[in-house]
Amino acid sequence: MLLATQLERIFKFTDKGHEIVLTDPEPKWSVDAVLNFYANTYPILTTAKISHPKIEDDKVKYSFESVMGTKG
Template sequence: MFSDLLPRIFIHKDNGQEIRLTDPDKNLSPEEVCDSYSVLYAILATAKIVGPEFKNDTAEYLPDAQDVLKDRAKSAPVHQVPMVFKPQLYATL
């Protein structure tokens, strides 16, 4: 496959900036590469990988963390629970 011959670049977008991450080990899967970079960029631990897209003699992968954030927002509704202070519970301590 062509992607085995070309260097891989992982492009992480953070606060509107494009961060180009080099491939730490060509034997790792794209998911494993993102997992290894998740120490620096925690969002990459759950990112979906898009690619490769072949540009400028490289195979570019885009860890798409924004889709994960959108999916979480849709699937996890926020419920507000009122806090109730019951002084009688603390009186027995």
Template sequence: MAVIVNNTRTFHYVEQGETEIVELTDPNPDFSVEEVLNFYTTAYPTLTTATIMPPKVTTDGRISYTFASTVGTKG
């Protein structure tokens, strides 16, 4: 018998050079991870160049995605 598990997704945003992690709610469970990233670009413009880090499964079974900003300073 197959067991279907509905994992809840969590999203986090880390801006390059910063230590603060912003937790983002899942706007729509039907969105792909890329669609979630695009959804948040209006609130966080640096997400337009962000990298989607590989997902991690938390101890409570949630799937956690991190959007890491790749915008930095020259030098």
């Protein structure tokens, strides 16, 4: 018999040189909805893009990558 299971999603981003790992607030939400949810707590995420998911350790890992540049 074949069983299908939904893998847990993990979200991460780097802020000031520190990697921050975020849990999935609601598995039914889209990845964009999760990004918007966490942008309320982490303003750097308001301009972030979402990387392609990677499966590691039976979890789907997404990275939020800041697209803010430096002024110069």
